[in-house]
Amino acid sequence: MNTSTHAPNPAAPLDGQVAVVLGGNGGIGLAAARHLAASGATIALVTFRHDSSAEAALQSLPGQGHKIFQADLTDSASLVRLAADVASTWQRADILVNAAGKTYAVPHADLDGLSDAMIDEIFAINYRGAFAAVRAFAPLLREGEGGLVVNVSSIAATTGVGSNIAYCSAKAALDTMTRALGRALAPHIRVLGVSPGVVDTGFVPGRSADFNEQVGARTPLGRIGSPDDVAAAIEACATRLRFSTGVTIVVDGGRQL
Numbered sequence: 001m002n003t004s005t006h007a008p009n010p011a012a013p014l015d016g017q018v019a020v021v022l023g024g025n026g027g028i029g030l031a032a033a034r035h036l037a038a039s040g041a042t043i044a045l046v047t048f049r050h051d052s053s054a055e056a057a058l059q060s061l062p063g064q065g066h067k068i069f070q071a072d073l074t075d076s077a078s079l080v081r082l083a084a085d086v087a088s089t090w091q092r093a094d095i096l097v098n099a100a101g102k103t104y105a106v107p108h109a110d111l112d113g114l115s116d117a118m119i120d121e122i123f124a125i126n127y128r129g130a131f132a133a134v135r136a137f138a139p140l141l142r143e144g145e146g147g148l149v150v151n152v153s154s155i156a157a158t159t160g161v162g163s164n165i166a167y168c169s170a171k172a173a174l175d176t177m178t179r180a181l182g183r184a185l186a187p188h189i190r191v192l193g194v195s196p197g198v199v200d201t202g203f204v205p206g207r208s209a210d211f212n213e214q215v216g217a218r219t220p221l222g223r224i225g226s227p228d229d230v231a232a233a234i235e236a237c238a239t240r241l242r243f244s245t246g247v248t249i250v251v252d253g254g255r256q257l
Contacts, residue, residue, distance in 0.1 A: 012040030013239045017144075018090045020044040020082075022073065022133055023100030025057040027201030028152055031227035032097050035235040037061045041095065044086050046071050048100075073100050073129030074121075079136040086140065093140040095238055098130040098174075099152045105206045106164035119166045126170040131177060138189065147189040150237050151178050152230070155197045155252050163204045171195075175248050182246020190245040192237045197252030198224040220254030229253075 009015045019036040023029035024045035033043045043066040047054045054068050069085055072078040086093050102125040106113045134149055141147025156162025157171035178193040185191055198215045216223040233251045237244075250256065 009040065014095075015040035017041045017094035018044060018086065018092050019095035019097065019238070020046060020086060020093050020137065021097045021099060022046045022071070022129075023098075023152075024068075025054050026099060026101070027203060027227045028196070028199065028230045029097065029099035030057050030060070031231035032099055032150075032152075032234045033057070033066075034061055035228070035231040036095065036097075036238065037063045037066065039235055039239055041238075042066060042090065044069050044089075044093070046082065046100075048072065073133070074124045076132040076136070079129070079132050082133075083136040083140060086137075092144060093137055093147075094144045095148045095150070096133060096137045096141065097150045097152070097234060098133055100129065101126050101152065101203065103163040103167040103204055105204055108165050114164055114166055118164075122164075122166045123170050123173075126167065127173045127177070130174060134181060134185075134191075138185065142188045146242075147185075148238055149181065149185075149189060149191045150234050151175075151191070151193045151248075152234075153178070153193045153195040153248055155195050155250060155256055157195065157248075159256060178248055179246045186245060190237075190242075192241065192244060192246075193248030194230055194233045194237065195248045195250045195252070196225050196230045197255035199230060200224055200226050215255075218255075219252075220257055223253060225251060225253060 019041040021029050021033045024033050025047045037043050046069045050070050058068050071082040151174050153174050154171045156168040157175045160168050162168045178191050181191040212224050230251050
């Protein structure tokens with residue numbers, strides 16, 4: 001139960017709140033964790049494994065009290081245990097960021113290159129895992145003054161252009177889930193999506209600096225996105241867009257125009 005009684009701090013609007021960031025040591029996930037921590041939130045940084053990169057990610061967060069957790073997004077029971085561990089640690093969770101993802105670079109015309117195993121893994125992490133995380137954390141999110149879920153999507157969901165067809169499809173399913181859960185979990189939990197275009201991370205295997213430069217040159221705002229661009233939108237979902245739910249916000253520099 002949220003028992004906070006102190007007055008809000010305009011410089012730290014998320015002071016006293018706990019943000020659970022899945023994929024917290026990835027490019028977008030870590031940037032989101034840093035932005036939310038800078039706004040006062042305590043971060044549960046969720047990774048697939050606890051290694052030196054996870055420790056470095058944790059140490060890079062502003063503020064104090066943050067903690068690393070491990071969970072397997074393909075295993076719903078693991079996410080239930082994660083929610084119990086977060087509840088045991090802080091007795092609350094206010095924000096859930098589904099920033100974990102998985103893809104492979106497979107040309108869309110290469111139908112045989114996208115195996116059943118790849119498709120299952122892409123959907124298990126990008127869609128099913130996100131849903132399972134919401135299901136696991138919903139009881140905690142309902143207990144506070146207004147829970148929030150932010151799903152990290154992709155403009156591939158609407159353009160049909162992306163690293164492979166299954167990834168485009170999984171992100172389209174994620175956007176539909178955002179709309180449906182925005183209605184189903186209201187009014188106690190808001191559900192928003194953030195949809196970037198090409199982002200300067202190593203998420204898609206094999207994408208070169210030349211590819212990024214070419215895409216940036218064709219983007220109306222003249223560059224590809226950065227993790228901080230996406231993280232700023234996630235932070236806005238938590239701090240500014242308090243009367244929005246069930247929608248996905250595009251952060252692509254005008255890539256789709």
